[in-house]
Amino acid sequence: GAVVSQHPSWVICKSGTSVKIECRSLDFQATTMFWYRQFPKQSLMLMATSNEGSKATYEQGVEKDKFLINHASLTLSTLTVTSAHPEDSSFYICSARDAGIRQYFGPGTRLTVT
């Protein structure tokens, strides 16, 4: 099946700093990419949807100035958590969909803000 990678797999940063997470589709072109967040013992929550070359569409309640998403190519999307705070600590998961209807998920990035 199609592969989606994320980097880094885990990151620890200090409060107030910014962190960038990369998401790549390795063997297909992703016309649409998604970013999810998951807190312990909870389900995945969709944060935003991005189409290549377009601005991301954020879900209600997600701060677009805090979670910057760039989808510059058909194989790469990045999520930057700006001015991170401890409450931003979470498991961030990206997902990619090709022109069809199947959607694949990355392995996730564990962010801890100290």
Next chain:
Amino acid sequence: DAKTTQPPSMDCAEGRAANLPCNHSTISGNEYVYWYRQIHSQGPQYIIHGLKNNETNEMASLIITEDRKSSTLILPHATLRDTAVYYCIVRFGSSNTGKLIFGQGTTLQVKP
């Protein structure tokens, strides 16, 4: 996207079939039923999807009722490695704006 309802948890004996139900009574004609699973601390893994007909692949079978208001995911011979949270999701298939919205899923515990 239509909402789904799943039991919060289920147990299954190793080697037996695991049948995971899902209700999606408000599903519309163009919405697909997707199943994913998530093993602890990993990204969700695609299992299967379908529109109207029953589907089978190397991982599982998907049985969709004729009125499409419910479906069942069948893992024919469950193993301990199938212990995971299973998510049933419906999504509009032909639109690039369709989103996978996760509910709480069913925690399947496969026991020896």
